[in-house]
Amino acid sequence: MMNELEEDRLIQQAMQTVHADVEIPDPTKSWNNVQNKIQRLHQAKKRRKRLKIVVGVVALTCLIEISIQASILKSYANVSTLFREVKQNVIEIFFEPSPKQDTSAAKTSPPPSAEIDVPAVPEEVPLSDALEKLAFDLLLPSYLPQGFELGAVRIFREADGLYKNVYLEYETASGEIFKLSERIVEPKTASIKSDIASEAGAINNYIVNGNEAVLVVMPDNFVDMEWLTKSHIKISISGKLAEEEIVLFARSLK
Numbered sequence: 001m002m003n004e005l006e007e008d009r010l011i012q013q014a015m016q017t018v019h020a021d022v023e024i025p026d027p028t029k030s031w032n033n034v035q036n037k038i039q040r041l042h043q044a045k046k047r048r049k050r051l052k053i054v055v056g057v058v059a060l061t062c063l064i065e066i067s068i069q070a071s072i073l074k075s076y077a078n079v080s081t082l083f084r085e086v087k088q089n090v091i092e093i094f095f096e097p098s099p100k101q102d103t104s105a106a107k108t109s110p111p112p113s114a115e116i117d118v119p120a121v122p123e124e125v126p127l128s129d130a131l132e133k134l135a136f137d138l139l140l141p142s143y144l145p146q147g148f149e150l151g152a153v154r155i156f157r158e159a160d161g162l163y164k165n166v167y168l169e170y171e172t173a174s175g176e177i178f179k180l181s182e183r184i185v186e187p188k189t190a191s192i193k194s195d196i197a198s199e200a201g202a203i204n205n206y207i208v209n210g211n212e213a214v215l216v217v218m219p220d221n222f223v224d225m226e227w228l229t230k231s232h233i234k235i236s237i238s239g240k241l242a243e244e245e246i247v248l249f250a251r252s253l254k
Contacts, residue, residue, distance in 0.1 A: 120156035120165065127168075130155050135162040136184040136233060143252035145245045147172040170239075178239020178246075185232045204243070208250045217243055225250055 130153050131138055148170040156165035168180040201218035206225075213227035223246050224238040235253070237246055 120158055122154040122156055122167070124152055124154050127153050130163075130166055133163045134166055135164050136182075136231070138166060139182060139229075139233065139235070139253040141180075141249055141252045142254060143248050144170065145178075145241060145249065147174075148176070148178070151177070176240065178237065178241055181236040181238075183234045185228070185234050206247060206250075208247075209253070213250065215243065215246070 125133070127150065133155060149172075151169040151171040152167075153169075154167040155163045156167075158164050165183040166181070168182075169177055170180070171177045201216050204215045204217065206213045206215055208227050209229075211227045211229055213225055215223065215225040217223055221240050222238070223241050223243060224236065225246055226234070226236045227250075228234050235250075237250055239246075241249075
C-alpha cells in the first residue's frame with residue numbers, strides 16, 4: 001500500500017503531464033486579432049455615418065429639385081433677368097460732381113461734360129527730374145510692401161506744355177509690379193468719374209488722409225484703388241497686392 005508521499009509524487013507527475021499538454025496561445029497573435037476586430041467595428045461605424053450623410057444629401061437634392069420643378073419657368077426667368085442686369089450694369093463713381101450752372105447767358109458753348117484726354121508721349125525720367133517738371137507736388141509713400149522698390153518713373157506732357165500726369169512703377173526682384181498714378185485735374189473740369197463694371201469684384205470704401213477712396217478687389221487678387229485729393233490730384237494704385245498692403249501704402253502718401 002502506497003504511503004502519502006508516494007501519492008503526492010504521482011499526483012504531481014500527473015499535473016505536470018496535463019500542464020505540458022495544454023497549448024498556450026501566442027499573445028501577439030491574440031492582440032492582433034483584437035486590433036483587427038476593433039478596426040472592423042470602427043470602419044463599420046464610419047460607413048453608417050457616411051450613409052446617413054449621403055441619405056441626407058440625396059433627400060435635400062430631391063427637395064430642391066421638386067421645388068425647382070414646381071416653379072421652373074418663373075425661377076429661370078428671374079435668374080436670367082438678374083444675370084443680364086448685373087452683366088450690363090456699370091457703376092459710375094463721381095469723385096466730385098459739379099453743380100449745374102446756368103449757361104443761358106454764355107457767349108460760347110459750354111465745354112463737353114466729360115474730360116477730354118489728349119494723347120501724350122510718356123517720358124521715362126529719374127525721380128528728381130519728375131519732381132522738378134511736374135505741375136503739382138508729387139505725393140510719395142513712406143511705406144512700401146516688403147520686397148518692392150521704385151522702378152520706372154514716367155511723366156506725360158500735355159498740349160499746354162505742362163506735365164500733369166505721372167506713373168511710378170514699384171517692382172520686386174521676381175518681377176511683381178504695382179503702379180501709382182497721379183494726375184492733376186483742373187477745378188473747372190465738368191466731371192471726374194471712374195466707371196467700374198459691377199461684376200468686376202468686391203467694392204469697398206475707405207478714408208485716405210481725409211479723402212473718400214474706392215477700392216476694388218477682383219477675383220484674380222488684382223486690386224485697384226482711386227481717390228481725389230483736396231488739391232485736385234486724382235490718385236490710382238493698381239496691382240496684385242493684399243488689400244491691407246495697398247491701404248497702408250495709400251495712407252502713407254505725403
